[in-house]
Amino acid sequence: MNELDVRGLSCPEPLMAVSSALREGRFPIRVMADGVAVDNIHKLLKSKKRDFTIDQKDAYAVFEILS
Amino acid sequence: MGLASSKKTLALGGALCGVVAAILAWAGNPKNMAICIACFIRDSAGAMKLHTAAPVQYFRPEIVGIIFGAFLISLIKKEYRADAGSSPMLRFLLGFMIMVGSLVFLGCPLRMIIRMSAGDLNAWVALIGFAGGVASGAFALKKGFSLGRSYSTSPASGAVLPVVVVILLIISVTTTLFAVSSEGPGSVSAPVLVSLLGGLVFGMLAQRTRMCFAGSIRDIILMRNFDLISIIGGLFVVMLIYNIATGNFNAGFADQPIAHSEALWNILGMYVVGFAAVLAGGCPLRQLVLSGQGSSDSAVTVLGMLLGAAACHNFNLASSAKGTTSGGRAAVLISIAVLILIAVLGIYRRKDKQPASDNKQAAEA
Numbered sequence: 001m002n003e004l005d006v007r008g009l010s011c012p013e014p015l016m017a018v019s020s021a022l023r024e025g026r027f028p029i030r031v032m033a034d035g036v037a038v039d040n041i042h043k044l045l046k047s048k049k050r051d052f053t054i055d056q057k058d059a060y061a062v063f064e065i066l067s
Numbered sequence: 068m069g070l071a072s073s074k075k076t077l078a079l080g081g082a083l084c085g086v087v088a089a090i091l092a093w094a095g096n097p098k099n100m101a102i103c104i105a106c107f108i109r110d111s112a113g114a115m116k117l118h119t120a121a122p123v124q125y126f127r128p129e130i131v132g133i134i135f136g137a138f139l140i141s142l143i144k145k146e147y148r149a150d151a152g153s154s155p156m157l158r159f160l161l162g163f164m165i166m167v168g169s170l171v172f173l174g175c176p177l178r179m180i181i182r183m184s185a186g187d188l189n190a191w192v193a194l195i196g197f198a199g200g201v202a203s204g205a206f207a208l209k210k211g212f213s214l215g216r217s218y219s220t221s222p223a224s225g226a227v228l229p230v231v232v233v234i235l236l237i238i239s240v241t242t243t244l245f246a247v248s249s250e251g252p253g254s255v256s257a258p259v260l261v262s263l264l265g266g267l268v269f270g271m272l273a274q275r276t277r278m279c280f281a282g283s284i285r286d287i288i289l290m291r292n293f294d295l296i297s298i299i300g301g302l303f304v305v306m307l308i309y310n311i312a313t314g315n316f317n318a319g320f321a322d323q324p325i326a327h328s329e330a331l332w333n334i335l336g337m338y339v340v341g342f343a344a345v346l347a348g349g350c351p352l353r354q355l356v357l358s359g360q361g362s363s364d365s366a367v368t369v370l371g372m373l374l375g376a377a378a379c380h381n382f383n384l385a386s387s388a389k390g391t392t393s394g395g396r397a398a399v400l401i402s403i404a405v406l407i408l409i410a411v412l413g414i415y416r417r418k419d420k421q422p423a424s425d426n427k428q429a430a431e432a
Binding site for chain 1: 152214
């Protein structure tokens with residue numbers, strides 16, 4: 001499991017980290033994100049038509065990106 | 068996802084912000100200033116006598132409105148999140164330098180767009196510097212620059228700035244403790260209630276759309292993402308229409324309101340603003356909005372801007388319609404050197420990866 005914790009990082013670091021993980025392509029990728037980054041990552045994954053799930057916790061969200 | 072969903076709604080959000088800016092300009096705010104964050108923080112610093120430049124002292128309700136509007140809407144939308152701890156003193160410095168650059172150019176990125184929409188070609192020249200600064204910041208980010216993580220903190224910590232500015236506004240309106248300019252830009256303003264309402268609406272829209280002037284160019288450079296620039300486009304178009312309709316559009320370099328024509332220093336001033344804003348994660352407007360939705364780090368950046376503005380006027384760094392000052396020019400050059408240093412140190416810090424304690428604290432959050 002390729003794990004990425006981008007919680008608390010300023011924009012656009014979370015998105016850049018996820019983008020480069022996608023490019024590396026070691027799936028599955030688990031991403032923990034919070035704040036605006038959750039929306040941004042969600043949009044990025046949708047626009048790239050990735051296979052993923054979101055689990056919304058209290059203060060953050062966990063993405064599991066399968067491919 | 069609110070307003071931050073499609074380019075069309077984002078452009079509409081930007082257009083609505085443009086309408087607010089136009090109303091504020093029409094209701095009496097200084098020419099081509101409308102709702103300039105840097106100018107208004109500078110005026111507010113003067114009102115609180117942090118500096119004593121007589122023409123630029125007025126506690127601007129727009130600033131209060133933007134911070135408090137973002138605070139309210141983030142509470143309603145459950146996006147309020149008190150956090151802190153991402154290199155606050157570096158952010159203070161970045162805020163300080165954002166103000167140095169802004170006051171040498173005479174405007175924040177928002178006013179740069181407003182000046183551009185009124186035909187002020189000096190602002191178009193400054194845009195080159197701003198984009199160059201953003202590109203420099205984006206390059207640092209690409210190399211791994213980071214100010215580090217922020218962590219959850221007491222919800223009260225995030226509420227300090229939004230509450231304090233409201234109290235200051237009440238003091239400003241009900242007492243004579245604060246200074247008010249009798250001439251100059253500080254004496255020119257829309258009625259308090261219009262200013263406050265305009266600020267509130269602007270702050271709410273900016274919070275929902277994530278509007279950011281530095282971010283919009285940064286996202287194009289780093290991710291070929293045009294979402295944020297569509298907001299700025301909407302604002303620009305509305306202000307352009309307003310300026311043409313009211314006869315305020317006047318293409319040229321000379322005799323622009325509260326502006327100077329020293330191209331090199333317009334470029335370098337906005338270079339500092341663009342560079343510092345990207346390292347700080349957002350332009351002056353975005354810092355106000357983030358401070359409203361609970362970020363103590365952004366609140367510290369705002370304090371840096373406030374003190375930066377005071378220093379610019381106390382030590383004669385700020386430009387005027389007559390041009391730049393030798394102190395201002397030196398301050399811009401020093402700022403560029405400091406920004407490069409911060410960027411290099413921030414990249415270096417990342418090289419040794421996140422320490423174990425970093426991960427542990429994040430897991431607890």
